[in-house]
Amino acid sequence: MFLVKLRPDLTGTGVSRRRARWVATIVFWTLVLLVLVFVVGPDTFTHDATGSSASRRPTPASATKSSRPTVGVTMPRSAPTRLKISKIGVNAPFTPLAIGPSGALGAPPANDTNLVGWHAAGISPGERGTALIAGHLDTVTAPAVFARLNELTAGDSFEVMRADGTTAVFVVDSVESFSKDDFPNRRVYDDTPKALARLITCSGAYDGAAKDYTENLVVFAHLAKKA
Structure with missing residues (x-):
């Protein structure tokens, strides 16, 4: 006063x-x-x-269902069980990931080269909204599940097998790299009435001091059909 x-x-x-x-x-x-x-x-x-x-930085927790009418193909909620990307030889099981204290999405265990994670408290792949799928580029000893993710291009497809026995088929819209210091949170974690997916991994140069890569590679994709 x-x-x-x-x-x-x-x-x-x-x-x-x-x-x-x-x-x-x-x-x-x-x-x-x-x-x-x-x-x-x-x-x-x-x-x-x-x-x-x-403004407050959006986080993966912001990736929730939109209040707008549903647009395009969607599926009911169901946990993903396996990711298949035939073009780059990916056939990997899923593990659930959570948001950490810093507001960032956690990563799959660093010692497993063939494992992807999904934001379990967020949108499931195929459900209306933006589903987040993360995987390592490499480990200390070998390339990991998303080592060839940068080879995907617009028009390529990938499949997500789900616990309810259905399969969500996604088509890639674009593949882009962003500096971790200037990551487009709002664009990646869209609040959307469509069923979208983001495949995320590290990219760019390796910073030895920070023990991390300087960029993130993001595959933007939409649900094309359900099987």
């Missing part, structure tokens, strides 16, 4: 009343500003280094 110190009235009652009204106006708008800061949130008023308005 702000305190406004008033000077004594040196010119009479009229001036005093005008000053009182002026002070009351300042106090009123100060209170309005305080309400906006505490109710809307301080993040609304912050800016990034470029001067543009900053």
